Amino acid sequence: xxxxxxxxxxxxxxxxxAFNLYLHFPGFLQxxxxxxxxxxxxxxxxxxxxxxxxxxxxxxxDDRGRRPVILYGNALNVATLTMYLTVDAIGPWLVAVRVLHxxxxxMLFAGYFTYAADxxxxxxxxxxLALFGVFGILPISLGPLLxxxxxxRGAYGDLFAASIALAVVSLLVALPLREAKPVVEPGExxxxxxxxxxxxxxxxxxxxxxxxxxxxxxxxTFLKTFLAExxxxxxxxxxxxxxxxxxxxxxGFGWLPDRAGPKRxxxxxxxxxxxxxxxxxxVDGATALAAAGVLCGLGHGMANPILNALxxxxxxxxxxxxxxxxxTAVFDAGxxxxxxxxxxxxxxxxYPAMFGVASGLVFAGxxxxxxxxxxx
Numbered sequence: 001x002x003x004x005x006x007x008x009x010x011x012x013x014x015x016x017x018a019f020n021l022y023l024h025f026p027g028f029l030q031x032x033x034x035x036x037x038x039x040x041x042x043x044x045x046x047x048x049x050x051x052x053x054x055x056x057x058x059x060x061x062d063d064r065g066r067r068p069v070i071l072y073g074n075a076l077n078v079a080t081l082t083m084y085l086t087v088d089a090i091g092p093w094l095v096a097v098r099v100l101h102x103x104x105x106x107m108l109f110a111g112y113f114t115y116a117a118d119x120x121x122x123x124x125x126x127x128x129l130a131l132f133g134v135f136g137i138l139p140i141s142l143g144p145l146l147x148x149x150x151x152x153r154g155a156y157g158d159l160f161a162a163s164i165a166l167a168v169v170s171l172l173v174a175l176p177l178r179e180a181k182p183v184v185e186p187g188e189x190x191x192x193x194x195x196x197x198x199x200x201x202x203x204x205x206x207x208x209x210x211x212x213x214x215x216x217x218x219x220x221t222f223l224k225t226f227l228a229e230x231x232x233x234x235x236x237x238x239x240x241x242x243x244x245x246x247x248x249x250x251x252g253f254g255w256l257p258d259r260a261g262p263k264r265x266x267x268x269x270x271x272x273x274x275x276x277x278x279x280x281x282x283v284d285g286a287t288a289l290a291a292a293g294v295l296c297g298l299g300h301g302m303a304n305p306i307l308n309a310l311x312x313x314x315x316x317x318x319x320x321x322x323x324x325x326x327x328t329a330v331f332d333a334g335x336x337x338x339x340x341x342x343x344x345x346x347x348x349x350x351y352p353a354m355f356g357v358a359s360g361l362v363f364a365g366x367x368x369x370x371x372x373x374x375x376x
Contacts, residue, residue: 004119004177005132011070011173012112013135018081018166019105020143021150021159023235026224028156032090036225040343042090042098043221047335049102050109054332055193057110058325062318065179066115073107074171080104081167084160106332108170114324115177117312125312126262130254130305134247137301141243144235196322201314204373206330209307211365212270213334214341215277218358219296221339226351233289241293246301253302262306263373267366269306273299274362281355 026039034042061069080100087094113132120128150159196202219238227233257265276295283289308327315323338358345354 002119005116007173007177008112008115008119009132009135011074011170011177012116012132013138014166014173015074015077015108015112015170016136016139017143017146018077018163018170020139020239021147021163021166023140023144023220023239024147024151024156024159024224026221027151027228028159029090030225030228031156032088034090036222036343036346037340038090039225040221040339040341042094043339044336045095045098046102046105047332049099050106051102051329051332051336053103053106054110054325054329057107058193058196058322061111061114061321061325066111066118066321067174067177067179069107070111070115070174070177071171073104073111074167074174076100077104077108078164078167078171081160081164084163085157102332106328109331110321110325110328113308113328114321117308117320117324124255124258126257126305126309127254129308129312130250130257130302133301133305133308134250137243137246137250137297139243140246141236141240144239148234148236193322193325196315196319196326199314199316199323201376202311202323202326204369204376205307205311205314206326207372208270208365208369209327209330210334210337211361211369212273212303212307213331214338215273215334215358215362216296216300217335217338218277218342218355219280222342222346222351222354229351230283233283233286237286238289238293241290242297242300245294245297249298249301250305254305257302257306257309262310263376266303266306267370269299269302270362270366271299272296273303274359274366275299277355277359277362281352281359 026034026043029039029042057069080097080103083097083100087097116129116132117125120132146162147159150162197206219242223238224235227235227238272295276292276297276299279288279292279295283292311323311327312320342354342358345357
C-alpha cells in the first residue's frame with residue numbers, strides 16, 4: 001500500500017463524511033416546508049449541476065492532470081458548504097448553493113476515483129478499487145450516525161458546520177498528492193469526453209451505472225422522510241448495516257471478480273441490491289430495516305467496483321480521465337432522474353410502491369444488460 005494510495009483513501013473518507021452528512025438534508029428541507037417532490041427536485045439539482053460539468057472535468061483531468069481537479073474541487077467544496085449556513089428559506093439562493101455543491105462534488109468524485117484507478121495495478125484492478133471504495137462506502141454509515149448525534153444535541157446549523165470542518169481536512173490531506181496519470185503511447189491523445197461516451201463497449205456500462213444510481217436514489221433521498229412516517233429504526237441503523245455489509249464483501253471477496261470474471265460476479269451483486277430495495281417495500285420494524293440495509297450494501301459493495309474496473313479496462317489509456325468522468329456522470333444522471341420521479345411515486349402511491357419500482361428497475365436493467373453486453 002503506497003503513500004499515494006493512503007492519501008487518496010484518506011481524502012475520500014473525509015470528503016465522503018462531509019457529503020454524507022447531507023443524507024439528513026431532506027429533514028432540513030421538510031422543516032422549511034418542502035414536500036416530497038420539492039425535496040426530490042432540490043436533491044437532484046446537485047446531480048444536474050455535476051452532470052453538466054463532467055465533460056470539462058474529464059478534459060481537465062486528461063490535459064492538466066488529476067491533482068489540480070482534486071485541489072480546486074476541495075476548495076470550492078469548502079466555500080459552498082459554508083454557504084449552507086446562510087440558507088433560511090426555499091428559493092433562488094438555495095438553488096444556487098445546491099448547484100455549486102454539485103460542481104464541487106463532480107470534481108472530487110471524478111478526481112479521487114480516477115487518481116485511485118491510475119495507481120492500482122492492472123492485475124488487481126477490481127480488488128484495488130474495491131479496497132479504495134471501502135473509504136467511499138464507510139462514510140455512508142458514519143455520516144448518518146454522526147448526523148444523528150449532532151441533531152440530537154443541536155440543529156442543522158451545527159450539521160453544516162461539521163461538514164465544513166471535514167471539507168477543510170479533505171483539502172489539507174489532498175495537498176501532498178503528486179500527479180498520477182497512466183502511461184500512453186507516443187502521439188496518442190485523448191479524443192475527448194464525447195468520444196468516451198460513444199465508445200461502443202462502454203455504452204452498456206453507462207446504462208447499468210444509470211440504473212444503479214436511479215435505484216439507490218430511493219433510500220438515499222427518501223429514507224429520512226420514510227422513517228419519520230413509520231416511526232421505527234433510524235438513518236444510522238440502515239446506513240450502518242448498508243456500509244458494513246459493503247465493506248465486508250469488499251474486504252473478504254474483493255479478489256473474486258479478478259479471478260472468476262467481473263461480469264460473472266456482477267449479476268448476483270445487482271440481484272442482491274434489487275432484493276434489498278424490494279425488502280424496503282415491506283419492512284415493518286427495525287430488524288427488517290437493518291436486513292434491507294445489509295442486502296443493499298452487499299449489492300452496492302460489489303457492483304460498483306466491478307463497473308468501475310470494467311470502465312478503466314475498456315477505456316483507451318489516453319482517455320481514462322474522460323471515461324471516469326463519463327462514469328461518474330451516469331451516476332449524476334441517475335441521481336438527477338431518480339429523486340423527482342421517485343418522489344412523484346411516493347406522493348401518488350406511497351413509499352412501498354416507490355421502493356418496489358426501484359427494485360424492479362434493477363432487475364429489468366440487469367436482464368437488458370445481459371443481452372446487450374453478451375460476448376464482451
